Amino acid sequence: MEENQNTTTEAEQGRTAIVFPGMGPSSFADVGRYMVLDRYARRRLAAADEALGYSVLERFRGADDEYSEATQIAFLINSVALADRAVDVMGLSPDVCVGPSFGQKAATAFVGSLPFADVVRMTAELARCEEEFFSTQYSDVVTQSFVRAPKERTMEILAEMEARGEWHEISGFLDSDFYFVSVRESFLDDFKQRIRAAGGYSMYSMRPPVHARAFGDLRRKAEDEVFSRYEVAAPRMPVIADQNGAVVTSADDMRTMLLDTFDQPINWPDVVSGLQAEGVSELWFTGADNLFHRLHCTTKNFRVTAVTPKTALKPAKKS
Incomplete structure (x- = not known):
């Protein structure tokens, strides 16, 4: 009798998803202290420095563009490092993964579709690719x-x-x-x-703009110049595509989702529906997010935990 009662409680609780948020404003003044002090961030920062051959922190400190290459790399590092903390310290064991917009990159590393070092390099190369594209096309x-x-x-x-x-x-x-x-x-x-x-x-x-069907040439440029040099593997857990809420389980579908981000709009309500169809009732957001975890369609449908650079630096509560 007691065993059946526990099983029912577990079923009622549902499944858990980790969400890597899309990129918003995140300056060195906002997150630099976290990157210097947090052991998980320092570890990921060292791996990124080795992958790129330069100090991400130094370039990030001097960046004056909120979407510069270094700023994007820093956002990626922090999102993955916060996921490391959530799993290692807070007991997170997700069943499903989501990465709306820029969050796809951190999700790709978390689910093992590319090694972290490759995701870092790919993110830097895509930043340069987009900068070059928008300098001549759709610059207005x-x-x-x-x-x-x-x-x-x-x-x-x-x-x-x-x-x-x-x-x-x-x-x-x-x-x-x-x-x-x-x-x-x-x-x-x-x-x-x-x-x-x-x-x-x-x-x-x-700026630059994002997720527009008119940017098909950017998608092709990214595929030819960047994605052609990386072998995307099947994710180790289901991923919900941010364009339509579809469940992604194969390498081909994962690669398609990553390319769709250039010329397909994101649709968070569809993601919510996809998560519900997977039995998810709890979302953990790992990253500097001021948007997705606060949306009404998020908070009314899920229990939400936000793990951010600010919360990571708060002293642990004494029992």
Whole structure:
């Protein structure tokens, strides 16, 4: 009788997923102390330095671009190091993995589809690849995030733009009223004004832009110049694709998901549905995340634990 009761409790608890968040602003001032003091971060930092042949911390300290190569590498290091801590110290044993947007890179290392050193090198090479691409193509495009905009009115605004020949792409569906939309920078102020008039709130602009179907040439460039030199393996646990919530278990599907990030919008509500279909009831976010773990569709459907550089430096509570 007692054994059956324990089994029921375990089933009710559901499965656990680890989530590596997409990249947001994360400066040296924000996370430098964590990278210097935390033993897991120091270990991953040393491995990244060896893989790249330069000091990531020194370049990160001097970076003045929030999406520079060194900044991206630092975000990757911290996400993986926080996962190390969650597993080693906090008892995390995930059944499923997710990596929306930039988080795909840390997820790729965590599930063993590429060794960490290869993910570091690939991330650096992709940063250079994107910088080169956007210096000559779509250099006037930004991706704007906004929230509290009713879906019906948002779609009307986008339809009005299309009717007038104003280029745009939906780059992300984050929640029922939360979107990423890529627009020409010359139209950005007008677009933000329309969103404001609809009751929405504009958050931040991303440069370079992300996840737009128009960036097919970037996808091909990345595949030819970067991915062609890496052999992506099947993940050691199921991964939920951030574009459509599909379950990824093969090497081919993992590689496709990584390439889809260039020219397919992310869809977090689909990820939520995919996680629920896998029986997941608890999410652990490992990384400097100010977005995904706070979304309404996240918090209303899962128990959420956020492991960030700030929480990692807090003294352990005495029992």
